[in-house]
Amino acid sequence: MPEKSYNHNEIELKWHERWIADQALYRADPTSGKPKYYVSEMLPYPSGRLHMGHVRNYSIGDALARYMWMRGYDVLHPMGWDAFGLPAENAAIKNNRHPHEWTMSNIAVMKQQMHRMGFAYDWDREIASCLPEYYRWNQWFFLKMYERGLAYRKKALVNWCPECATVLANEQVIDGFCWRHETTKVEQRTLEQWFLKITQYADELLDAIKGLEGGWPERVLSMQRNWIGRSEGAEVDFTMESTGQKVRVFTTRIDTIYGATCVILAPEHPYVAPLLDDAGKARIKAMIEDRANQADEGDVVKDGIFTGAYALNPFNGERVPVWVGNFVLMGYGTGAIMAVPAHDERDFEFCTQFGISIRPVIRPVDGELPATVKEAFGEYGVVENSGEWSGLASADARKKMAGFAKERGFGEAAITFRIKDWGISRQRYWGTPIPFIHCAKCGIVPVPEIDLPVVLPLDVKITGKGRSPLADHPSFVNTTCPRCGEPAQRETDTMDTFVDSSWYFYRYCDPKNVNGPFDSATIAKWFPIDQYIGGVTHAILHLIYSRFWTKVMRDMGLITNDEPAANLFTQGMVLGTDGSAMSKSKGNVVDPEEMIGKYGADTCRLFVLFAAPPEKDMPWIEASVGGQRKFIDRVYRFVTRNVDREGAAPNADADKKAIRKLNQTIRKVTQDFSNRWHFNTSIAALMELVNELYAAEEGMSRQAIDEVLPKLVLLLAPFAPYIAEELWSELGRTGPVFRQPWPEFDEELAKEDAAEVVLQVNGKVRGRILVPFGLDKGELEKLALADPKTQAFFEGKSVVKVVVVPDKLVNIVVK
RNA sequence: GCCCGGGUGGCGAAAUCGGCAGACGCAACGGACUUAAAAUCCGUUAUCCGCAAGGGUGUGCGGGUUCAAUUCCCGCCCCGGGCACCA
Numbered sequence: 022m023p024e025k026s027y028n029h030n031e032i033e034l035k036w037h038e039r040w041i042a043d044q045a046l047y048r049a050d051p052t053s054g055k056p057k058y059y060v061s062e063m064l065p066y067p068s069g070r071l072h073m074g075h076v077r078n079y080s081i082g083d084a085l086a087r088y089m090w091m092r093g094y095d096v097l098h099p100m101g102w103d104a105f106g107l108p109a110e111n112a113a114i115k116n117n118r119h120p121h122e123w124t125m126s127n128i129a130v131m132k133q134q135m136h137r138m139g140f141a142y143d144w145d146r147e148i149a150s151c152l153p154e155y156y157r158w159n160q161w162f163f164l165k166m167y168e169r170g171l172a173y174r175k176k177a178l179v180n181w182c183p184e185c186a187t188v189l190a191n192e193q194v195i196d197g198f199c200w201r202h203e204t205t206k207v208e209q210r211t212l213e214q215w216f217l218k219i220t221q222y223a224d225e226l227l228d229a230i231k232g233l234e235g236g237w238p239e240r241v242l243s244m245q246r247n248w249i250g251r252s253e254g255a256e257v258d259f260t261m262e263s264t265g266q267k268v269r270v271f272t273t274r275i276d277t278i279y280g281a282t283c284v285i286l287a288p289e290h291p292y293v294a295p296l297l298d299d300a301g302k303a304r305i306k307a308m309i310e311d312r313a314n315q316a317d318e319g320d321v322v323k324d325g326i327f328t329g330a331y332a333l334n335p336f337n338g339e340r341v342p343v344w345v346g347n348f349v350l351m352g353y354g355t356g357a358i359m360a361v362p363a364h365d366e367r368d369f370e371f372c373t374q375f376g377i378s379i380r381p382v383i384r385p386v387d388g389e390l391p392a393t394v395k396e397a398f399g400e401y402g403v404v405e406n407s408g409e410w411s412g413l414a415s416a417d418a419r420k421k422m423a424g425f426a427k428e429r430g431f432g433e434a435a436i437t438f439r440i441k442d443w444g445i446s447r448q449r450y451w452g453t454p455i456p457f458i459h460c461a462k463c464g465i466v467p468v469p470e471i472d473l474p475v476v477l478p479l480d481v482k483i484t485g486k487g488r489s490p491l492a493d494h495p496s497f498v499n500t501t502c503p504r505c506g507e508p509a510q511r512e513t514d515t516m517d518t519f520v521d522s523s524w525y526f527y528r529y530c531d532p533k534n535v536n537g538p539f540d541s542a543t544i545a546k547w548f549p550i551d552q553y554i555g556g557v558t559h560a561i562l563h564l565i566y567s568r569f570w571t572k573v574m575r576d577m578g579l580i581t582n583d584e585p586a587a588n589l590f591t592q593g594m595v596l597g598t599d600g601s602a603m604s605k606s607k608g609n610v611v612d613p614e615e616m617i618g619k620y621g622a623d624t625c626r627l628f629v630l631f632a633a634p635p636e637k638d639m640p641w642i643e644a645s646v647g648g649q650r651k652f653i654d655r656v657y658r659f660v661t662r663n664v665d666r667e668g669a670a671p672n673a674d675a676d677k678k679a680i681r682k683l684n685q686t687i688r689k690v691t692q693d694f695s696n697r698w699h700f701n702t703s704i705a706a707l708m709e710l711v712n713e714l715y716a717a718e719e720g721m722s723r724q725a726i727d728e729v730l731p732k733l734v735l736l737l738a739p740f741a742p743y744i745a746e747e748l749w750s751e752l753g754r755t756g757p758v759f760r761q762p763w764p765e766f767d768e769e770l771a772k773e774d775a776a777e778v779v780l781q782v783n784g785k786v787r788g789r790i791l792v793p794f795g796l797d798k799g800e801l802e803k804l805a806l807a808d809p810k811t812q813a814f815f816e817g818k819s820v821v822k823v824v825v826v827p828d829k830l831v832n833i834v835v836k
Numbered sequence: 837g838c839c840c841g842g843g844u845g846g847c848g849a850a851a852u853c854g855g856c857a858g859a860c861g862c863a864a865c866g867g868a869c870u871u872a873a874a875a876u877c878c879g880u881u882a883u884c885c886g887c888a889a890g891g892g893u894g895u896g897c898g899g900g901u902u903c904a905a906u907u908c909c910c911g912c913c914c915c916g917g918g919c920a921c922c923a
Contacts, residue, residue: 026875238840238841240841240918241840242840243840243918243919244839244918246919247840247918247920248918248919271922271923273922273923274923323921348921349921349923350921350922357923358923360923361923365923366921367921367923368921370921437922439919439922561918631848631861632848633848634849637849638916642848642862644862645847645848647862651861654875654876658876696852697852699850699852701848701860702849702852705849705860706859706860777856781855781856781903781904783903784902789856821903824855829856830855832904834904
């Protein structure tokens with residue numbers, strides 16, 4: 022009889038259709054006692070199509086979900102649709118389609134592809150963070166934050182991407198370029214913008230990182246620590262000599278203040294312009310532009326101008342010159358510094374360059390003050406030449422001097438963060454409208470809750486250039502003031518789409534709720550997320566915003582968890598054939614649909630799991646993909662040709678070998694699922710099992726075959742669901758296979774007959790012997806010394822020591 | 837400059853707690869089957885010396901600890917990522 026061969030298209034499509042017909046299979050029941058919440062965050066392509074990165078991301082989560090299902094847990098496993106907005110709008114403009122329609126059709130396509138991959142995705146739940154109902158709750162949150170002072174509008178220097186024609190948050194600017202347009206320089210503009218006060222949570226966001234250690238990758242945590250950038254110091258007011266204005270500076274080294282020899286302002290500092298003539302103003306303007314152009318360079322060449330003004334040091338009354346320096350940042354601290362050239366490398370460079378005096382005031386604990394300063398001494402030491410503070414240790418002086426400043430009202434201890442408030446205004450159509458109304462009389466007025474959601478009009482002309490298309494839509498803009506009833510205008514900025522992604526995984530647990538963003542009791546059952554799976558690219562974007570959002574929701578009393586996810590897994594990228602990240606512009610993209618057609622969904626999934634451990638980047642090598650297909654074919658043939666076979670007469674040897682390997686494999690795969698998710702080794706173990714079964718096949722009895730076949734299929738189910746389902750039904754069983762209990766292993770059956778003990782002489786392997794397990798040390802040593810092959814290596818030498826590791830190894834040390 | 841990762845055959849990788857380096861797969865080569873090819877099945881495959889038996893070397897480099905190091909410690913080199921005149 023000719024053997025059946027595995028026709029992936031026919032078989033996968035068959036199950037695909039049945040699974041779609043019975044969507045209830047995938048539904049999770051949050052009332053059960055064993056909930057597990059996994060989220061696979063997949064940043065979709067603007068085209069809305071799956072790419073290999075998505076396939077890998079979801080294959081990891083799906084394998085886990087299927088395994089946990091088989092373990093009796095209820096698993097909720099949505100995928101994130103985050104950041105669907107801006108890319109979708111850009112792609113829609115390019116394709117001359119309306120973004121709403123474009124996105125809806127993309128979602129349909131993507132869903133279909135998800136289904137075709139055989140992902141256990143509960144498609145009855147809609148996340149659709151682009152739908153009006155989701156906007157309602159974005160807006161609702163926004164109003165609540167406004168009430169709490171967490172949302173505000175102000176004129177500020179912001180990042181503007183000319184290509185996106187919108188403002189960007191700091192997190193979306195990478196080395197001075199737009200995160201979406203690698204070659205577009207971001208400009209600085211002063212605009213009225215909406216912000217969320219993430220800085221209010223900066224301290225907690227930083228401190229709570231401790232609690233994430235172990236559950237989150239160190240790489241991500243260290244990026245977040247860097248990004249938040251907490252720095253403890255003090256703010257001190259210098260006094261402008263001529264006007265009496267206070268110039269507030271931030272310093273981490275108030276103990277060095279007697280060594281301050283000038284005050285340096287950022288070029289954008291508001292005090293600067295009035296001090297300068299036209300030529301000076303022009304130089305400042307040039308300085309700002311130069312800086313912007315050098316944004317991607319490491320070192321900026323220092324430049325400065327003396328303003329002609331002087332300021333007084335509040336500690337010693339000293340009169341010091343006020344300069345403008347291009348290296349002083351307006352956006353950090355107070356935009357002004359006191360320069361202490363003797364104890365700060367940058368100040369030293371600046372002051373040396375411009376001939377400003379240098380005065381040391383800190384000596385090393387076991388050293389002297391230098392007569393002339395050749396380089397900055399930036400470490401802590403002992404304060405000198407500082408009036409009453411002289412003789413104090415730096416750390417002590419920092420505290421006492423900050424206290425003194427506070428007492429006298431010219432400063433205080435202060436903490437500065439690198440992270441800035443989250444600018445969420447976007448001058449785009451595609452996003453949640455910010456629910457505010459501008460009234461000539463009443464100012465900025467929130468839209469009353471009852472009028473939510475403010476929905477996007479559909480009849481807009483999308484240009485992608487200049488201001489939001491909403492601003493040109495009179496029936497959207499013109500409204501009446503909810504407070505005084507006079508004609509007024511709507512806010513036309515929309516929210517950053519990272520707002521959507523900040524809490525979508527909460528909404529997903531309760532997607533149809535019309536009374537609130539979600540039901541708190543339902544959230545409490547699922548949260549925190551047991552496992553969040555995503556790319557490392559979001560370490561300081563999405564993953565910091567959603568932590569912030571969680572803390573705000575907690576303080577609003579909506580949830581009780583402090584963090585969104587207990588565990589974070591960052592999967593590696595799928596690299597193109599040339600070894601670099603897959604991207605359309607490089608033309609090294611592999612189309613999943615093409616691969617599914619060619620090899621089947623199961624093969625693709627096995628390959629992305631087998632090629633490398635999931636946290637590592639993996640290359641897409643098509644030649645290797647065939648190997649996974651070969652494996653599936655081997656399994657298929659083995660099961661189908663043995664399903665009805667009579668089997669050999671009971672054969673202790675072949676049966677024992679097969680059953681032993683089976684039990685060892687169950688143990689290995691189970692351990693990989695619980696310890697680490699190195700599915701590559703799990704799949705390798707399955708291959709070993711199949712190889713062993715091929716070798717033992719002839720001699721296997723019917724009884725052994727019946728033991729092996731179903732368990733083999735179950736072991737395969739988390740990784741290759743289609744073939745598992747098909748073979749499960751070939752075995753005459755009823756599915757779905759992922760609701761079957763996970764096979765247990767028997768430690769006794771997994772045991773080898775005898776322990777193979779390695780014999781070493783001076784650490785080199787010279788022989789090996791088979792001994793019964795648990796043989797005691799003395800016996801084992803005797804056997805080892807008696808082994809003729811090994812003896813040859815220590816004959817004539819004296820045995821110094823024998824190290825015995827039971828069941829494993831004997832090392833004979835000789836001289 | 838600071839902070840995280842990483843470096844193992846021709847290639848992807850494995851070795852989970854200090855105990856046989858290279859499991860599993862790809863590619864390559866050989867054999868069986870076939871008129872032939874594909875497919876399939878069975879082998880070989882770190883490297884050097886050797887006809888072979890066998891032996892030497894080998895996890896980026898240099899040291900150290902240990903009976904024993906891919907694994908631990910110290911000092912370097914290289915690659916990737918993050919932060920960066922952040923006061």
